[in-house]
Amino acid sequence: MTTRTDAPTRREQILKEAARLFAERGFHGVGVDEIGAAVGISGPGLYRHFPGKDAMLAELLVGISGQLLTGAKRRLAEADGSSAEAVLDSLIEGHIDFALDDRPLITLHDRELDRLRDSDRKLVRQLQRQYVELWVEVVREVYPGLAEPGARSAVHSVFGLLNSTPHLGRPGSLPGRGATAELLHRMARGALGAAGSELP
Numbered sequence: 001m002t003t004r005t006d007a008p009t010r011r012e013q014i015l016k017e018a019a020r021l022f023a024e025r026g027f028h029g030v031g032v033d034e035i036g037a038a039v040g041i042s043g044p045g046l047y048r049h050f051p052g053k054d055a056m057l058a059e060l061l062v063g064i065s066g067q068l069l070t071g072a073k074r075r076l077a078e079a080d081g082s083s084a085e086a087v088l089d090s091l092i093e094g095h096i097d098f099a100l101d102d103r104p105l106i107t108l109h110d111r112e113l114d115r116l117r118d119s120d121r122k123l124v125r126q127l128q129r130q131y132v133e134l135w136v137e138v139v140r141e142v143y144p145g146l147a148e149p150g151a152r153s154a155v156h157s158v159f160g161l162l163n164s165t166p167h168l169g170r171p172g173s174l175p176g177r178g179a180t181a182e183l184l185h186r187m188a189r190g191a192l193g194a195a196g197s198e199l200p
Contacts, residue, residue, distance in 0.1 A: 023104035058120040065127035084141035099162045143196025154195035
Protein backbone atom coordinates (compact mmCIF):
# COMPACT_ATOMS: atom_id res chain seq x y z
CA MET A 1 0.00 0.00 0.00
CA THR A 2 1.19 3.55 -0.64
CA THR A 3 2.55 5.29 2.43
CA ARG A 4 0.98 8.70 2.92
CA THR A 5 3.14 11.57 4.08
CA ASP A 6 0.40 14.22 4.28
CA ALA A 7 -1.90 14.60 7.28
CA PRO A 8 -5.17 12.66 7.12
CA THR A 9 -8.29 14.65 6.28
CA ARG A 10 -11.08 15.05 8.83
CA ARG A 11 -13.12 12.53 6.83
CA GLU A 12 -10.26 10.00 7.02
CA GLN A 13 -9.90 10.63 10.76
CA ILE A 14 -13.60 9.94 11.24
CA LEU A 15 -13.39 6.70 9.27
CA LYS A 16 -10.32 5.52 11.20
CA GLU A 17 -11.97 6.11 14.57
CA ALA A 18 -15.27 4.64 13.39
CA ALA A 19 -13.45 1.47 12.28
CA ARG A 20 -11.69 1.18 15.63
CA LEU A 21 -14.85 1.71 17.67
CA PHE A 22 -17.02 -0.55 15.49
CA ALA A 23 -14.40 -3.31 15.74
CA GLU A 24 -14.09 -2.96 19.51
CA ARG A 25 -17.77 -2.68 20.41
CA GLY A 26 -19.82 -3.65 17.41
CA PHE A 27 -21.67 -1.46 14.94
CA HIS A 28 -24.76 -1.08 17.12
CA GLY A 29 -22.68 -0.53 20.25
CA VAL A 30 -21.31 2.79 19.02
CA GLY A 31 -23.15 6.09 18.64
CA VAL A 32 -22.33 9.01 16.40
CA ASP A 33 -21.59 11.14 19.49
CA GLU A 34 -18.80 8.74 20.49
CA ILE A 35 -17.30 8.77 17.01
CA GLY A 36 -17.46 12.55 17.00
CA ALA A 37 -15.82 12.78 20.43
CA ALA A 38 -12.98 10.55 19.21
CA VAL A 39 -12.09 13.12 16.52
CA GLY A 40 -12.94 16.23 18.52
CA ILE A 41 -16.22 17.27 16.91
CA SER A 42 -19.85 17.01 17.97
CA GLY A 43 -21.93 14.04 16.93
CA PRO A 44 -24.20 16.20 14.77
CA GLY A 45 -21.06 17.64 13.16
CA LEU A 46 -20.39 14.21 11.65
CA TYR A 47 -23.39 14.66 9.41
CA ARG A 48 -21.46 17.29 7.45
CA HIS A 49 -19.21 14.41 6.34
CA PHE A 50 -21.48 11.33 6.37
CA PRO A 51 -25.27 10.90 6.35
CA GLY A 52 -24.97 8.29 9.11
CA LYS A 53 -23.19 5.25 10.51
CA ASP A 54 -24.38 3.05 7.64
CA ALA A 55 -22.56 5.28 5.17
CA MET A 56 -19.38 5.10 7.26
CA LEU A 57 -19.53 1.31 7.35
CA ALA A 58 -20.10 1.10 3.60
CA GLU A 59 -17.22 3.45 2.83
CA LEU A 60 -14.91 1.50 5.14
CA LEU A 61 -15.66 -1.93 3.68
CA VAL A 62 -16.01 -0.93 0.03
CA GLY A 63 -13.01 1.35 0.42
CA ILE A 64 -10.58 -1.23 1.76
CA SER A 65 -11.61 -3.78 -0.87
CA GLY A 66 -10.95 -1.20 -3.56
CA GLN A 67 -7.63 -0.20 -2.00
CA LEU A 68 -6.42 -3.80 -1.91
CA LEU A 69 -7.30 -4.29 -5.57
CA THR A 70 -5.74 -0.98 -6.63
CA GLY A 71 -2.61 -1.72 -4.62
CA ALA A 72 -2.27 -5.18 -6.18
CA LYS A 73 -2.67 -3.76 -9.70
CA ARG A 74 -0.04 -1.13 -8.93
CA ARG A 75 2.39 -3.77 -7.67
CA LEU A 76 1.85 -5.82 -10.82
CA ALA A 77 2.52 -2.77 -13.00
CA GLU A 78 5.64 -1.83 -11.04
CA ALA A 79 6.94 -5.40 -11.25
CA ASP A 80 6.77 -5.49 -15.05
CA GLY A 81 9.69 -7.63 -16.19
CA SER A 82 10.29 -9.12 -12.75
CA SER A 83 10.09 -12.84 -12.09
CA ALA A 84 6.77 -14.35 -11.07
CA GLU A 85 8.36 -15.20 -7.72
CA ALA A 86 9.18 -11.53 -7.13
CA VAL A 87 5.66 -10.48 -8.12
CA LEU A 88 4.16 -13.01 -5.70
CA ASP A 89 6.42 -11.76 -2.91
CA SER A 90 5.27 -8.21 -3.64
CA LEU A 91 1.60 -9.20 -3.47
CA ILE A 92 2.19 -10.97 -0.17
CA GLU A 93 3.99 -7.92 1.22
CA GLY A 94 1.08 -5.68 0.25
CA HIS A 95 -1.47 -7.90 1.94
CA ILE A 96 0.69 -8.18 5.05
CA ASP A 97 0.81 -4.37 5.26
CA PHE A 98 -3.00 -4.40 5.26
CA ALA A 99 -3.21 -7.25 7.76
CA LEU A 100 -0.88 -5.53 10.23
CA ASP A 101 -1.97 -1.93 9.78
CA ASP A 102 -5.73 -2.27 9.30
CA ARG A 103 -6.73 -4.94 11.82
CA PRO A 104 -9.99 -3.21 12.79
CA LEU A 105 -11.16 -3.45 9.17
CA ILE A 106 -10.59 -7.21 9.18
CA THR A 107 -12.73 -7.54 12.28
CA LEU A 108 -15.32 -5.21 10.80
CA HIS A 109 -15.52 -7.21 7.58
CA ASP A 110 -15.98 -10.47 9.48
CA ARG A 111 -18.70 -9.13 11.77
CA GLU A 112 -20.56 -6.45 9.88
CA LEU A 113 -20.47 -7.19 6.13
CA ASP A 114 -24.07 -8.44 6.20
CA ARG A 115 -25.21 -5.03 7.49
CA LEU A 116 -24.36 -3.37 4.18
CA ARG A 117 -27.02 -2.65 1.60
CA ASP A 118 -27.21 -5.35 -1.07
CA SER A 119 -25.60 -3.09 -3.67
CA ASP A 120 -22.64 -2.24 -1.42
CA ARG A 121 -22.17 -5.84 -0.34
CA LYS A 122 -22.19 -6.98 -3.96
CA LEU A 123 -19.59 -4.34 -4.79
CA VAL A 124 -17.36 -5.55 -1.96
CA ARG A 125 -17.64 -9.12 -3.25
CA GLN A 126 -16.94 -8.05 -6.82
CA LEU A 127 -13.79 -6.17 -5.81
CA GLN A 128 -12.65 -9.10 -3.69
CA ARG A 129 -13.15 -11.56 -6.56
CA GLN A 130 -11.02 -9.40 -8.84
CA TYR A 131 -8.33 -9.24 -6.16
CA VAL A 132 -8.35 -13.01 -5.75
CA GLU A 133 -8.08 -13.57 -9.51
CA LEU A 134 -4.98 -11.36 -9.71
CA TRP A 135 -3.36 -13.57 -7.11
CA VAL A 136 -4.50 -16.79 -8.78
CA GLU A 137 -2.85 -15.77 -12.06
CA VAL A 138 0.47 -15.05 -10.36
CA VAL A 139 0.35 -18.17 -8.17
CA ARG A 140 -0.18 -20.32 -11.25
CA GLU A 141 2.83 -18.71 -12.92
CA VAL A 142 4.98 -19.65 -9.93
CA TYR A 143 3.40 -23.11 -9.59
CA PRO A 144 2.31 -24.07 -13.14
CA GLY A 145 1.30 -27.57 -12.07
CA LEU A 146 -1.38 -26.15 -9.76
CA ALA A 147 -4.83 -26.24 -11.37
CA GLU A 148 -6.96 -23.12 -11.23
CA PRO A 149 -9.43 -24.40 -8.58
CA GLY A 150 -6.53 -25.48 -6.36
CA ALA A 151 -4.78 -22.14 -6.83
CA ARG A 152 -7.96 -20.27 -5.91
CA SER A 153 -8.43 -22.39 -2.78
CA ALA A 154 -4.80 -21.83 -1.83
CA VAL A 155 -5.13 -18.06 -2.24
CA HIS A 156 -8.24 -17.97 -0.06
CA SER A 157 -6.44 -20.06 2.55
CA VAL A 158 -3.47 -17.69 2.57
CA PHE A 159 -5.82 -14.74 2.99
CA GLY A 160 -7.31 -16.52 5.99
CA LEU A 161 -3.84 -17.01 7.43
CA LEU A 162 -2.77 -13.40 6.88
CA ASN A 163 -6.10 -12.00 8.03
CA SER A 164 -5.78 -13.80 11.37
CA THR A 165 -3.81 -10.84 12.76
CA PRO A 166 -6.70 -9.53 14.93
CA HIS A 167 -6.51 -12.86 16.80
CA LEU A 168 -2.75 -12.90 17.38
CA GLY A 169 -3.04 -11.23 20.77
CA ARG A 170 -2.59 -7.74 22.07
CA PRO A 171 -0.04 -5.63 20.18
CA GLY A 172 2.39 -5.62 23.11
CA SER A 173 2.42 -9.43 23.21
CA LEU A 174 3.63 -9.77 19.61
CA PRO A 175 7.16 -9.53 18.26
CA GLY A 176 8.00 -6.29 16.46
CA ARG A 177 6.24 -5.40 13.24
CA GLY A 178 9.21 -6.39 11.09
CA ALA A 179 9.53 -9.81 12.71
CA THR A 180 5.79 -10.42 12.49
CA ALA A 181 5.73 -9.40 8.82
CA GLU A 182 8.65 -11.72 8.07
CA LEU A 183 6.96 -14.61 9.87
CA LEU A 184 3.69 -14.08 8.01
CA HIS A 185 5.55 -13.90 4.71
CA ARG A 186 7.35 -17.20 5.33
CA MET A 187 4.07 -18.84 6.35
CA ALA A 188 2.27 -17.56 3.26
CA ARG A 189 5.00 -18.76 0.91
CA GLY A 190 5.12 -22.08 2.76
CA ALA A 191 1.39 -22.58 2.38
CA LEU A 192 1.44 -21.74 -1.33
CA GLY A 193 4.49 -23.93 -1.84
CA ALA A 194 2.73 -26.84 -0.16
CA ALA A 195 -0.29 -26.34 -2.41
CA GLY A 196 1.91 -26.17 -5.49
CA SER A 197 4.04 -29.22 -4.69
CA GLU A 198 3.30 -32.45 -6.47
CA LEU A 199 1.51 -35.11 -4.50
CA PRO A 200 3.53 -38.33 -3.99
